Amino acid sequence: MPAQRFADRIAELGLSPPQTGLLRVVAMRPGQSQQAIANQLGTPPSRLVALVDGLEQRDLIERRRNPDDRRHHALYLTEAGVRFMAQLAVIGKEHEDAMCAGLDPAERGQLLGLLSRIAVEQGLTPMVHPGYRAMAEQPD
Amino acid sequence: MPAQRFADRIAELGLSPPQTGLLRVVAMRPGQSQQAIANQLGTPPSRLVALVDGLEQRDLIERRRNPDDRRHHALYLTEAGVRFMAQLAVIGKEHEDAMCAGLDPAERGQLLGLLSRIAVEQGLTPMVHPGYRAMAEQPD
DNA sequence: TATTGTTATACTCTATAACTATA
DNA sequence: TATAGTTATAGAGTATAACAATA
Numbered sequence: 001m002p003a004q005r006f007a008d009r010i011a012e013l014g015l016s017p018p019q020t021g022l023l024r025v026v027a028m029r030p031g032q033s034q035q036a037i038a039n040q041l042g043t044p045p046s047r048l049v050a051l052v053d054g055l056e057q058r059d060l061i062e063r064r065r066n067p068d069d070r071r072h073h074a075l076y077l078t079e080a081g082v083r084f085m086a087q088l089a090v091i092g093k094e095h096e097d098a099m100c101a102g103l104d105p106a107e108r109g110q111l112l113g114l115l116s117r118i119a120v121e122q123g124l125t126p127m128v129h130p131g132y133r134a135m136a137e138q139p140d
Numbered sequence: 141m142p143a144q145r146f147a148d149r150i151a152e153l154g155l156s157p158p159q160t161g162l163l164r165v166v167a168m169r170p171g172q173s174q175q176a177i178a179n180q181l182g183t184p185p186s187r188l189v190a191l192v193d194g195l196e197q198r199d200l201i202e203r204r205r206n207p208d209d210r211r212h213h214a215l216y217l218t219e220a221g222v223r224f225m226a227q228l229a230v231i232g233k234e235h236e237d238a239m240c241a242g243l244d245p246a247e248r249g250q251l252l253g254l255l256s257r258i259a260v261e262q263g264l265t266p267m268v269h270p271g272y273r274a275m276a277e278q279p280d
Numbered sequence: 281t282a283t284t285g286t287t288a289t290a291c292t293c294t295a296t297a298a299c300t301a302t303a
Numbered sequence: 304t305a306t307a308g309t310t311a312t313a314g315a316g317t318a319t320a321a322c323a324a325t326a
Contacts, residue, residue, distance in 0.1 A: 002262070004270060018316090035284060044318060049286060071284040071325050102261035103254065111254045114247060121242035122142070130144060158293090175307060184295060189309060211302050211307040 006095050013087065014058065020088065021129050022051045026061050026075045027085050028127065033072045040125075042133035060084050146235050153227070154198065160228065161269050162191045166201050166215045167225050168267065173212045180265075182273035200224050 007017050015023070025037055034052065038045040052075065055061045060081035066072040077085070100108045124130060147157050155163070165177055174192065178185040192215065195201045200221035206212040217225070240248045264270060 004273075016316095033284075045285070046287080046319080047317065050316090069284090069326070073285070099258060099262070102257055107254060110250060114243065114251045114254075117242055118239060122239070133144075156293095173307070185308065186296080186310080187294065190293095209303070209307085213308070 002095075002099050005098070006091075009091050009095060010088070013084075013091075016054075017129070018132070019051050019054055021132065022048070023055055023060060023077075023081065023085065023088070024127065026055075027077055027081070030076045031074045033066075033074055035072075037075065041128055042125075055081075142235075142239050145238070146231075149231050149235060150228070153224075153231075156194075157269070158272070159191050159194055161272065162188070163195055163200060163217075163221065163225065163228070164267065166195075167217055167221070170216045171214045173206075173214055175212075177215065181268055182265075195221075 003017070010017065010020050021041075022037070025040065026032070032040075034048050035045055038048050041048075052061065052063065052073075056063060058080075059078055061075050062078055063073040064076060066074055100111070103111065119126075143157070150157065150160050161181075162177070165180065166172070172180075174188050175185055178188050181188075192201065192203065196203060198220075199218055201215050202218055203213040204216060206214055240251070243251065259266075
């Protein structure tokens, strides 16, 4: 249920989990093309279109055409997007607290450490939810 | 990716994750009606139909009409179903080992303990994947 | 001709509601 | 009239392939 509860929380703000993940990617490294992001997430570029549309309609990110190569749409956060990321950080923190209720701080640290090691061991890309990755994932 | 990798493993055997979960429920307590199971899993009864159909076609479970009330279909494992459950246990074990590679036995125990406490704390029904639960869940 | 983004299409999964058969 | 199971229908989410614009 953890994932569902997080989804419920961000749904109150009108965003889906995949949109939220994309927003975080744009926040982490603004200015990337949709192709670059699709490659990074391991998802078909066509899937990004609807996600980007949604975030752009909510004025959280914007597409900027590259004048040098007008095929590229570089993605950037808007000011509202920056503010939204701050909200998101709060929600993430609250969610983590709620999930770890019943564990004392030392145990939380243990859990985080163990899970992080598993993530590394399994080759998961940091900050990228595995749900984006459909098939093979070729690094740049 | 853990969930996806497990899905891939059982897909080799021709089963989907929801089917696998249902099979386990039937194995745990044979003879329940589809309504009872739907209630237990927190899923609409209509969803069970296709899952049961699939398992029945693969001869892993069987529907038996209750002569006293012919509306009920009690679900039972077939012999093949029992054998399949044994295979499933092996796969589950292998999957867990693969996921925990990199952790020594003591750390695995720690992780299991911490996660179990979270599951209890969050009120998750033991042996039932949260993915079945759509909305409210009313106990019997 | 190749690449970026987009659109068109199809498929899977699921929930809701209508239906049937039994009671 | 009520209940167990089923079928019909519709919606969300996603992948694949075709397409338009640009290079």
